Amino acid sequence: xxxxxxxxxxxxxxxxxxxxxxxxxxxxxxxxxxxxxxxxxxxxxxxxxxxxxxxxxxxxxxxxxxxxxxxxxxxxxx
Amino acid sequence: xxxxxxxxxxxxxxxxxxxxxxxxxxxxxxxxxxxxxxxxxxxxxxxxxxxxxxxxxxxxxxxxxxxxxxxxxxxxxxxxxxxxxxxxxxxxxxxxxxxxxxxxxxxxxxxxxxxxxxxxxxxxxxxxxxxxxxxxxxxxxxxxxxxxxxxxxxxxxxxxxxxxxxxxxxxxxxxxxxxxxxxxxxxxxxxxxxxxx
Numbered sequence: 001x002x003x004x005x006x007x008x009x010x011x012x013x014x015x016x017x018x019x020x021x022x023x024x025x026x027x028x029x030x031x032x033x034x035x036x037x038x039x040x041x042x043x044x045x046x047x048x049x050x051x052x053x054x055x056x057x058x059x060x061x062x063x064x065x066x067x068x069x070x071x072x073x074x075x076x077x078x
Numbered sequence: 079x080x081x082x083x084x085x086x087x088x089x090x091x092x093x094x095x096x097x098x099x100x101x102x103x104x105x106x107x108x109x110x111x112x113x114x115x116x117x118x119x120x121x122x123x124x125x126x127x128x129x130x131x132x133x134x135x136x137x138x139x140x141x142x143x144x145x146x147x148x149x150x151x152x153x154x155x156x157x158x159x160x161x162x163x164x165x166x167x168x169x170x171x172x173x174x175x176x177x178x179x180x181x182x183x184x185x186x187x188x189x190x191x192x193x194x195x196x197x198x199x200x201x202x203x204x205x206x207x208x209x210x211x212x213x214x215x216x217x218x219x220x221x222x223x224x225x226x227x228x229x230x231x232x233x234x235x236x237x238x239x240x241x242x243x244x245x246x247x248x249x250x251x252x253x254x255x256x257x258x259x260x261x262x263x264x265x266x267x268x269x270x271x272x273x274x275x
Contacts, residue, residue, distance in 0.1 A: 012254040046190040047261035051229045054207050056111030063124040074135050075095040
């Protein structure tokens with residue numbers, strides 16, 4: 001039988017689809033009757049989704065130019 | 079390795095140095111974005127991006143193709159990143175345990191409103207995005223590398239393990255703790271948002 005602490009330690013595996021089938025069934029049975037775990041999992045799921053939606057930064061124009069020049073110099077040494 | 083990367087790498091190995099330009103334009107933004115999250119400052123990210131591509135250029139001839147070029151490049155970037163020290167700023171250095179994140183009886187429960195989650199492809203509220211980046215930046219490097227590679231860069235657990243030379247079990251464990259840390263750090267933000275409503 002899954003306890004709250006067990007599920008807490010495996011929320012990432014659950015969300016990432018890395019939990020084995022038997023454990024998923026047990027976890028879902030537990031979530032079905034434990035309001036606290038249901039809420040914890042809900043906020044955990046949302047926070048992971050937020051992390052995944054942060055936008056990446058692009059290399060600024062001047063740094064891009066400098067990088068290209070550096071590589072060009074390396075090429076000339078070859 | 080995607081076929082096109084493989085072909086370009088082969089061109090380079092066969093003496094066509096200009097093939098590197100193509101690899102550079104494919105991956106410069108991606109590697110910079112990764113390093114920006116890791117270094118926590120634009121200048122540092124640009125310096126480490128330079129070092130990464132210079133090393134990649136110098137050692138690409140030795141690349142055997144066991145991993146994809148993309149993941150090999152992440153490995154070069156991660157190694158450069160380990161060496162990077164931001165001037166005047168101490169790197170966070172602590173361990174995270176599951177116990178520290180367990181919900182406490184009578185503690186404040188975190189509430190994340192549904193509207194905070196914009197549809198995929200849309201930009202997050204800038205203030206919230208800044209809070210998330212800041213929270214990730216507070217993590218020690220060994221946790222930050224894992225959460226950034228897995229959740230921001232979209233690498234699988236196995237790919238992340240290979241890039242960082244650690245076990246998949248270590249990736250899972252560090253990722254979970256890092257996510258719990260970020261979730262915890264968002265408590266204040268959503269607490270004050272709730273107060274505003």
